[in-house]
Amino acid sequence: EAEVAQSPRYKITEKSQAVAFWCDPISGHATLYWYRQILGQGPELLVQFQDESVVDDSQLPKDRFSAERLKGVDSTLKIQPAELGDSAMYLCASSLGEATYNEQFFGPGTRLTVL
């Protein structure tokens, strides 16, 4: 069964360091999402791609976060510099992109701890 791949699964870093997360969506899925989820809360959308284009990055802290999906397939989310408040689960999801039914399939996530 096709799955969304993410790496690393866990990342521990010190504040002010740079971190990067990678996501490979399900083959054929045009839409890719990066979410941040703090314990006890729902996922918060950081950025949404349609193919290689950014559709929504209104909640992305652009002073320190960046995301790219250069060839419209896999994607990288970067944080530089990391801050203590960035400790969270970072989830990647993908969907076919059909507007009428937008089921999102999630990867296993990356648990980030900033010390």
Place this chain on the structure above:
Amino acid sequence: GQNIDQPTEMTATEGAIVQINCTYQTSGFNGLFWYQQHAGEAPTFLSYNVLDGLEEKGRFSSFLSRSKGYSYLLLKELQMKDSASYLCAVTDSNYQLIWGAGTKLIIKP
């Protein structure tokens, strides 16, 4: 603004039935999803409702009333493995998915 409300936490007994409610206020409506999320894991799809009524899938059922902005997830014959968070999410008029904070369900023997 857009808002989705769910109870923060619920407790139920193994073998029993539990209903998790979700109310929403969004700019438009194009469907409602329920996801299950075990601690430390990613959300997994449970159900999708776009028309009023009840959708049944094994031990899980989901109900939608668009006029009331209301949905519920019904879990029957509860098992210990059902202990998880249940997330309600609504697709708005721009086909963006708006997420609730989730309901943590605790199952006791």
